[in-house]
Amino acid sequence: MRNYMKLETNWLFTKEPQTDVPVTLNESWETVTLPHSWNRYDGQDGKADFYRGKCWYVKELDLxxxxxxxxxxxxxxxxxxxxxxYINGQKAVEHEGGYSLFRADITSYLKDKENILSIMVNNEHQDQIYPQMADFTFYGGLYRGVNLIYVPETHFDLDYYGSQGLIVSSSITGEKQAKVTLHAYVENPGESDQVLFTIYDQDKKETAVISRPAEKDTAAEITLTDIHLWQGVEDPYLYGVEALLVRHNEVLDEVHTRHGFRKFSVDPQKGFYLNGVLTPLRGVSRHQDRLDLGNALTYKEHLEDAQLIRELGANTIRLAHYQHSQDFYDICDEMGFVIWAEIPFISSMNPLPAAHENCISQMKELIFQNYNHASICFWGISNEITIGGDSNPQLTENLKDLNRLVHELDPGRLSTMAQVSQLSMEDEQNQITDVLSYNHYFGWYQGKMTDNEKWLDAFHAMHPGRALGISEYGCEGIITYHNDDPKAGDYSEEYQALYHEHMVKIINERPWLWATHIWNMFDFGCDARDEGGVAGRNNKGLVTLDRKVKKDIFYLYQSYWSKNPVLHICSKRYAKRAQDKITVKIYSNSPEVELFADGVLVEKRSADHVFVFENVSLNDGFTTITAKAGGLTDTTCFEKVTEPYAPYVLVEDESDTGVTNWFDDVDVTQKRPLTFDEAYFSIKDTMNDILKNDEASSVLVNSISSMMGMKLKKSMLAIMGSQTLEGMSSKLPAKEGVDGEAIISYINSELQKIKK
Incomplete structure (x- = not known):
């Protein structure tokens, strides 16, 4: 029988370079417990210098x-x-790609005793491994643990792209009827061996039992009646499927999975249908990291994340931008979330053929390892890949190749991709996948909030046959900043609230959006960022990185999406008020809300989710504010002060933010000669080196901001790290009417005036 053991404790770890594979236990190394990441602190401190390199984990195996x-x-x-x-110094397997499972049969490398397992993990940049560049920390480590598996010589396959050795699929063939197809892959089957398939309902009662002679691919089909459908968050009903590998009267091996019976489709004019029921997909994106843990999460943290998303009332999650933990996919099956799962083909394509092969490998691993998850309905092939430029025709061909692969491996699910906002509506790439989404930040990085609906309506009118969604939208909100007159870029919780109030309203008015995903459910680590005085993270989450505080917008979406009563007074953290009268905002899914000040009724109002009470008087000292609706009560207090509380307002160094009119008095229509005096800066220098010099940084940030037509921060360019501007020059998207090559030549000429 199969025996499965977690190797969690007594690992020795080092960052020190090793001339040879370590085959002994060096007690001077750090003792660590898995899961583990060596970037759990430096990957979130905002210094853009988290350790990237080769590290070693060593452990003696107890067999x-x-x-x-x-x-x-x-x-x-x-x-x-x-x-x-490595086992006892001999290489058992190597793997490229930081988010998927892999295995190695180490039997032939084992000795009778004193077996040393040595694992080298490397998170430094490599041209052939994705992601190449992205707005999140590339944490290094064995962050999902390591396991040992014992199996007999004849066993269910463990060697095919890390898959389970059991695949279950079904098609709905009638009212409460489905055809189930099962494949169990057997290594070294004996002549009389059998595979015994059993399907259980959610109460563990046998629904069907099928016996087949064991073969390399042991296949079976059966039609079931009176099935219970998997209906997303409304009713996430799961069946159990067991495969036993039997020899005479002994079970040699067994594998288990679960299955949800469902069918789905997307109508470009109406949206997403699940089992024939129109089900607007409204939810969030999620990164997998946490404060002081990096991405080394346990089941407990994954479960808490999912519970918070369920509490929000969302019914879909985009799991960005890589394969997530099997624990989380399992939980999504159980809770009924509809999942968009994707590979880390993000931001920039490397033209090397080996890099495309890595993309293909990661897509195969994503699909084969997650095929049995009922929650997954969409495979994502890329995210904002044209940020790195779309001039290379090979990019479009690579995307088409990935799309073909998805349908070849899994014809039962739909393909999708997330486009960067600047990509033209007419671009050929928008016709590649089954459905499509765009990442839009109008009202934050560029433009006005109302540009969102203008763009969406224009695309929908231009392409009425294409199913369109929003794969990312959001803005930064830091819970210590507050403003009575909030504006884009102030990082206040109040502007974040205004932005999302607008977005949830326009989304509600456009049911044809097949799916919308907020960026992001949680703040997440990005060591290159320094936004709003908070270094090392992206602050667009509905919940803080440590999962301790739900921002006001959490309750806004909850009031729209949750079936449970919701009542929340906003801006509670804006506690000191230098006014006699204030505006009190409340989120609720009740049709009416009552507001009280120090126990006295101020007003009863009717509204749609957002209730605004103006000119609420504050008494001297503290005033208790209470809201009541639908049997719920929420209470807070505000203190009247004589002067505005300075820490509520961000005072930011404007030199770190680019302008979009840098070229107003500069002729950038002509290409300048490219010179490269090594004593001065040039486009051959790395982004990091240029950004360390204030004068050179100013040229770079302002020029690129003007070239792209959006205000960029120094920290956003720092994400490009060790890449040179020369190498990125063909990849930086220029706004319409701007000659990117001419601007790059101008930047180089300006940098050549600045001595290193």
């Missing part, structure tokens, strides 16, 4: 309990981003 003749596998659920596994 007690191993049955004679059993095969022994090492299973690594994820290692970011390249990994080599």
């Amino acid at each position: 007690a309990g191993r049955k004679p003749a059993a095969r022994v596998y090492v299973e690594v659920p994820a290692a970011s981003s390249a990994c080599e596994v």
